[in-house]
Amino acid sequence: MEKKNLDWENLDFSYKKTDKRFVANYHDGSWDEGTLTGDDTLVLSECAGVLQYSQSCFEGLKAYTTEDGHIVAFRPDMNAKRMEDSAKRLEMPAFPQEKFIDAVVRTVKANAAYVPPFGSGATLYIRPYMFATGPVIGVAPSDSYQFRIFTTPVGPYFKGGVHPLTLCVSDFDRAAPHGTGNIKAGLNYAMSLHAIVTAHKNGFNENMYLDAATRTKVEETGGANFIFVTKDNKVVTPKSDSILPSITRRSLLYIAKNYLGLEVEEREVPFEEVKDFAECGLCGTAAVISPVGKIVDHGKDICFPSGMQEMGPITKKLHDTLTGIQMGHLEAPKGWIKVIE
Numbered sequence: 001m002e003k004k005n006l007d008w009e010n011l012d013f014s015y016k017k018t019d020k021r022f023v024a025n026y027h028d029g030s031w032d033e034g035t036l037t038g039d040d041t042l043v044l045s046e047c048a049g050v051l052q053y054s055q056s057c058f059e060g061l062k063a064y065t066t067e068d069g070h071i072v073a074f075r076p077d078m079n080a081k082r083m084e085d086s087a088k089r090l091e092m093p094a095f096p097q098e099k100f101i102d103a104v105v106r107t108v109k110a111n112a113a114y115v116p117p118f119g120s121g122a123t124l125y126i127r128p129y130m131f132a133t134g135p136v137i138g139v140a141p142s143d144s145y146q147f148r149i150f151t152t153p154v155g156p157y158f159k160g161g162v163h164p165l166t167l168c169v170s171d172f173d174r175a176a177p178h179g180t181g182n183i184k185a186g187l188n189y190a191m192s193l194h195a196i197v198t199a200h201k202n203g204f205n206e207n208m209y210l211d212a213a214t215r216t217k218v219e220e221t222g223g224a225n226f227i228f229v230t231k232d233n234k235v236v237t238p239k240s241d242s243i244l245p246s247i248t249r250r251s252l253l254y255i256a257k258n259y260l261g262l263e264v265e266e267r268e269v270p271f272e273e274v275k276d277f278a279e280c281g282l283c284g285t286a287a288v289i290s291p292v293g294k295i296v297d298h299g300k301d302i303c304f305p306s307g308m309q310e311m312g313p314i315t316k317k318l319h320d321t322l323t324g325i326q327m328g329h330l331e332a333p334k335g336w337i338k339v340i341e
């Protein structure tokens with residue numbers, strides 16, 4: 001199969017249409033078989049539940065080429081499960097997990113020409129999503145839904161080297177206690193837009209959100225979980241019912257414990273403690289870990305000893321071990337790498 005002639009190293013993180021996408025519909029209480037289509041548009045009722053009451057959820061994962069030339073995806077079963085959890089919380093019919101994985105495989109295969117070559121640092125981003133298509137005017141769940149997957153090639157995250165991020169402690173909340181912060185609902189992201197635009201205007205890369213109830217505990221950013229490293233090399237991550245259970249974070253904790261022999265703590269993290277950590281990173285599918293150099297709390301700077309030039313040593317070990325597993329240099333735990341072709 002001949003690859004598309006793209007400038008792989010210089011792709012950014014934006015939508016680029018690829019050849020095929022997967023579409024399945026839910027009507028009369030069941031999902032149809034689904035199919036691949038070349039049509040990247042859709043026609044909806046003006047009263048569709050997604051347009052009126054934002055009944056939608058999504059996932060994000062990536063496919064890439066390993067050194068031995070296989071196209072693989074990283075832990076798609078975890079995305080299938082998380083999307084089921086999101087759907088249930090939003091009163092949507094779950095898309096069966098086996099079918100989700102099969103649809104990921106079919107969509108990536110159909111767009112294999114867009115999977116970046118090994119060594120480019122680029123990946124094929126996979127976006128599964130589901131939304132209410134049936135007309136809804138009283139506030140209620142819809143009775144019909146569409147599940148789709150599209151793919152888009154995206155460039156290396158650390159293009160031109162690592163640049164530790166500067167965060168600000170946000171005055172906005174991301175998620176309420178007992179709300180929807182622990183699922184991947186579109187509505188969580190709509191309401192975070194004003195906060196991120198404000199942070200960017202003020203010169204920050206991202207927001208650090210604190211817990212909405214007491215504003216004393218660290219939650220996450222708009223698109224990544226936190227990992228901290230203590231001065232005696234313990235890996236600490238916030239535990240909260242209102243943060244998204246990041247697949248990258250869960251994978252990194254496993255690696256810290258089982259590959260690097262580090263002590264790991266998943267627990268509440270008081271904001272007061274942040275100044276005492278040696279390293280801080282943001283973890284998610286796109287970057288694996290992005291180092292944080294500085295957090296600004298209403299004019300007061302918290303600077304991590306790892307500085308503004310490079311990743312801290314433990315952050316780097318975690319990053320290199322997970323990318324080593326993803327690329328096939330290191331043996332992966334069973335079930336982490338799904339070979340597509």
Ligand SMILES: Cc1ncc(COP(=O)(O)O)c(C=O)c1O
Nearest residue numbers: 223224225244246247248284285
């Ligand atoms: C709010 C939020 N937290 C964390 C993450 C990281 O999750 P994952 O590692 O599964 O990509 C994401 C990205 O999906 C996110 O949107």
